[in-house]
Amino acid sequence: MxxxxxxxxxxxxxxxxxxxxxxxxxxxxxxxxxxxxxxxxxxxxxxxxxxxxxxxxxxxxxxxxxxxxxxxxxxxxxxxxxxxxxxxxxxxxxxxxxxxxxxxxxxxxxxxxxxxxxxxxxxxxxxxxxxxxxxxxxxxxxxxxxxxxxxxxxxxxxxxxxxxxxxxxxxxxxxxAEDETVAEQERVRVARDVHDVVAHSLAVVIAQADGARYAAASDPSAAPAALETISTTARSALADVRLLLTQLRHSQTDGPQPTLADLEELYAQVRAAGVPLTIDVDPAPLAEPPAVVQLAVYRILQEALTNALRHGDGGAVSVRIAWPADAGRGRPEVQLEVRNRMRPGDDPRHSGHGLIGMGERASLVGGWLNAAPMDGEFVVTAQLPIGAPA
Incomplete structure (x- = not known):
């Protein structure tokens, strides 16, 4: 009335x-x-x-x-x-x-x-x-x-x-509604980053702890080195999680995101966990890729290497990255491939949401990702476009 x-x-x-x-x-x-x-x-x-x-x-x-x-x-x-x-x-x-x-x-x-x-x-x-x-x-x-x-x-x-x-x-x-959608997408992105950071860091910590425990009897000096790696990895993960949570509370301020320059530190963490790692980059990028592509490459490799630590048999892991100027589709792209032998009876596809997150990251930049066993190895393959079609 x-x-x-x-x-x-x-x-x-x-x-x-x-x-x-x-x-x-x-x-x-x-x-x-x-x-x-x-x-x-x-x-x-x-x-x-x-x-x-x-x-x-x-x-x-x-x-x-x-x-x-x-x-x-x-x-x-x-x-x-x-x-x-x-x-x-x-x-x-x-x-x-x-x-x-x-x-x-x-x-x-x-x-x-x-x-x-x-x-x-x-x-x-x-x-x-x-x-x-x-x-x-x-x-x-x-x-x-x-x-x-x-x-x-x-x-x-x-x-x-x-x-x-x-x-x-x-x-x-x-x-x-659009603002709420953007905020929800930001929360999902932060949650995905937290998952990637925590999962990778914990995988390194677990690998280091197991390795130190097995090597303690024969090589007592291995324990301090393992503890140092665990401490460094945990501190780095804590700093990353604090940064991501700060972004979640203050979504208008974006903190620094991982770039290609941070890949060497990622590789060092995997090698410190006792896993042989070979890196092949051919060809190298001709120019500085967009930040969103660099972030996607970093997060996909981080999750793929985390899966190799958690589900691999401890053997060598190979990473191949290629930045062809023209991949035959009228635009440059980056091609990723991560291979490692699987632990018997262990399949990363049946564990957690890491593979789903990698696929989402690839699709967000217009690319695709495939992760599946192949000839006794688990192979992650991805292609991410760098620019718009010519």
Missing amino acids: FRPLKPYQIIVDVVIAGVFAVIVGPVELRFGWAGDANTLGTALVTVIFAGALAIRRLSPGLSLGVAWLGAIVQMSFGRNPGLADLAIFAVLYATAAYGSRLVFWLGFSSAVVGAGVITLYLLSSAIFAPGSGWQALTSAVAVLIAALFALVLSWTVGALVRTAVRARENRAAQRR
């Missing part, structure tokens, strides 16, 4: 209605524009229409009912349309602009019915008089068209405003 309005809006509407009543009443009594100088009738009609004007935005439905009451009182006093009836246009506008769906259509119906009522009220004596001719009928049609045009026009203006407001609200809701 009542719309939520700010206090100043209610005050403005009440002041406008008061000014309307103070001006319209005396003017109609002085000049007799409504066809009668009855003080009681003028006062009642003016007050009723002013009341409808005052609550038109607060309660468009109630305002419409008050306007109809004012019209009935006006006709009961035999008054012709006057200045007070201008409030009807504001009420019809409000029903279309601010009313509920029911009030919206009640306002339209009132405009149509009101035009017919005005016509019958003003010309009923002429229309239904014996011997009334074409002149009376023509006058009735003219009054009906004029009243219908004026009333429906005010309602139509309100409907257009309603449409514009709804469109603005929809655009605002769309922007909010």
Whole structure:
């Protein structure tokens, strides 16, 4: 029944209605524009229409009912349309602009019915008089068209405003939804980075701990080196996770992301875990790849090497990276391949979400990734475009 309005809006509407009543009443009594100088009738009609004007935005439905009451009182006093009836246009506008769906259509119906009522009220004596001719009928049609045009026009203006407001609200809701989508994508990216960092670091720590335990009996000096690697890896992982969590709390500030220059440190961590690692880069990139491609390459290699540590048999791991200037598809790309022998009965595809994350990273930059066993080895292959097609 009542719309939520700010206090100043209610005050403005009440002041406008008061000014309307103070001006319209005396003017109609002085000049007799409504066809009668009855003080009681003028006062009642003016007050009723002013009341409808005052609550038109607060309660468009109630305002419409008050306007109809004012019209009935006006006709009961035999008054012709006057200045007070201008409030009807504001009420019809409000029903279309601010009313509920029911009030919206009640306002339209009132405009149509009101035009017919005005016509019958003003010309009923002429229309239904014996011997009334074409002149009376023509006058009735003219009054009906004029009243219908004026009333429906005010309602139509309100409907257009309603449409514009709804469109603005929809655009605002769309922007909010897009912002939420971007924020969710950022959270997913951070979660994926946390997974990659923690999984890789823990794999290195576990490999170092196991290696130190087995070598302690024969080579006591291996333990301090292993503990140093574990400490360095854990500190690096802690720093990375803190950075990622900071980005999660303050998504507007992006911290430094891994680049190709950080791959050597990644390789060193794997070698420190006791896994032989061979790197083949041919050809090398001709120019600095985009940051998003460098990040994707780093994260994919990080996850692939983590899988090799966790699920491999401890044998050699080979990494091949190629940056062909033209791979036959009209654009440069980077090709990745990681191979390692699998531990018997162990398949990385049935463990965790690492492979899914690698595939998502490849698809985000427009590339593809495949990870599957092949001739006793587990092979991760990926191709990532570096630029748009030529």
